[in-house]
Amino acid sequence: MSSFQYAPKACCSRSAEISDAGFCGECGEPLIRCMAFQECHSVLDSTGKCPVCVRPELSLDAGAASTVREGGKLALPLIIRNGSHVGRPLFVTGLWTKEDDSHWTEIPLDFERLDPEAAANVGIRTGVLDHAGIHRIDVRIAIATRYQWREEAFVLTSSIVFPVESKDPDGPVTNITLTADQIGAGTTIYNPTRIEQDRSRGIETNTRAIPLKTQRADKVETDSGLRGYDDGKVVPRWVSFAWKGFAEEDHPEEGIILDAAGLLYLGRNAVGRAEDGNDARLVVNARDGSVSKLTGSISRQHFSFYTESGRLCLRVDSQFGLRVNGDAYGRTKTVTLHDGDVISPLRTHPDALKIKVTFEAERDNVTRIVLNRTSNA
The missing domain is CATH 2.60.200.20 (Tumour Suppressor Smad4)
Structure with missing residues (x-):
């Protein structure tokens, strides 16, 4: 018994428009459509996620950046946006953050539903940054897409790395030097201190949102019970x-x-x-x-x-x-x-x-x- 590797191609979406087609007429791949295919007209990607219905976008508002020094706190204005271009809402069911080696903390949300192309703001504030140097905040966001009585839930993770300056205002500027264990596929480097210094010197700074890199947290999905079974087993759509x-x-x-x-x-x-x-x-x-x-x-x-x-x-x-x-x-x-x-x-x-x-x-x-x-x- 061997595992089936689902690998849809661009041609599969075209073939999926034929209502009774089970396989792509061009590449021969099976057509595994989204549960909301009648609305989104999309096949699932190779991870089992609909790329049209599930398009969350995370970013930071750079315009709110300020200097961060040892002993202070940093406010991170997080923007969560539903990037779906069709009439498919996205549901944000949970948000957690973790500073460096601390424990995960759930952030209360006063919203859940995000309509297509709508956005919501969430304020994340760090604790006291008790030492100068490189700090890291990890973010987990649980999202879901729903259709009729069905729901597909996912977890995305992101990391924000930023420098904290010394209390000494005349001290050297902290440069961001990252080791392999500090950076990953979902890590965004954020330098509010540098933005503030540029602003004070009259240098134009980027006031647009800074996109956050994200990646699928499949292990978190199963460990938290959002997907699969308690024993870690998962039933994919292509079973x-x-x-x-x-x-x-x-x-x-x-x-x-x-x-x-x-x-x-x-x-x-x-x-x-x-x-x-x-x-x-x-x-x-x-x-x-x-x-x-x-x-x-x-x-x-x-x-x-x-x-x-x-x-x-x-x-x-x-x-x-x-x-x-x-x-x-x-x-x-x-x-x-x-x-x-x-x-x-x-x-x-x-x-x-x-x-x-x-x-x-x-x-x-x-x-x-x-x-x-x-x-x-």
């Missing part, structure tokens, strides 16, 4: 589904979800999307192998699978409901599924039809989900 115990004509070929909405439908109706068809058909068998009359208690489209924030989820579409591990769920309810969970589509006859969910993983990446059907009416 493969395998079918056991289903009649050959009642299930699709093994593979990833290629539906434009990212949903995998199961119900009484036959396989095929014409007239509310399903990806897999649910049939209850009697002991002699014939179709049991209990099959009539299964809705035409009974429930659906989808992935959300690195987890496998189930949505109940039937008015009759169903059970997961014996617990009953009604229509429109969503359930996060785990390795070994058992789905009973018939709430009043849970033993008549069961589907066991099994995860197969490489390291912490779930590459294959086996759906094993058993029926005993």
Whole structure:
């Protein structure tokens, strides 16, 4: 078993506009569309993030810079902007900062939703800077994109490195000299002291926002529970589904979800999307192998699978409901599924039809989900 490497190209977005296309007509890559494809018309990038819906921009307002000396504090006016160019809001669900080797501190926010191209200001103030030299502030921001009942959550990280001058006003200017452990892909060098000195000498300074470099904090996403499972495993959108115990004509070929909405439908109706068809058909068998009359208690489209924030989820579409591990769920309810969970589509006859969910993983990446059907009416 080998991991599938999803690598979309520019041509994939063009092919994705064909509603029933499952693969790119130019490069052959599978078309894994954003859950909000009808609005953003975008396929996911190689990390599973929609580059159109999830476009946060972090920056500092350089116009608010001032000298920073030993024993003082620094105010950092952070600007968070939703850079999406389509009508897709972005939700900021958390912001944390950490100075040098201190602990993470959550910054209270009086907003959550950012409409497209809207921005919000957050004031970050350091503690007392008790020594001259190089200081560093790390920033984590949790963001989410939402569509209908679904949400995809992510964490971005950034670092701001800045110098602190000596208390002695005639002392030497602190130069920024960074070692390898002080700088990274998400580090921005910020010199408010130099800006203030230039300003005092009449030199024109940049009053526009200074962009902050950011990078995806995938480990923080899983460690904080925003994505994946407690054991560190993550279910990507390109996970493969395998079918056991289903009649050959009642299930699709093994593979990833290629539906434009990212949903995998199961119900009484036959396989095929014409007239509310399903990806897999649910049939209850009697002991002699014939179709049991209990099959009539299964809705035409009974429930659906989808992935959300690195987890496998189930949505109940039937008015009759169903059970997961014996617990009953009604229509429109969503359930996060785990390795070994058992789905009973018939709430009043849970033993008549069961589907066991099994995860197969490489390291912490779930590459294959086996759906094993058993029926005993």
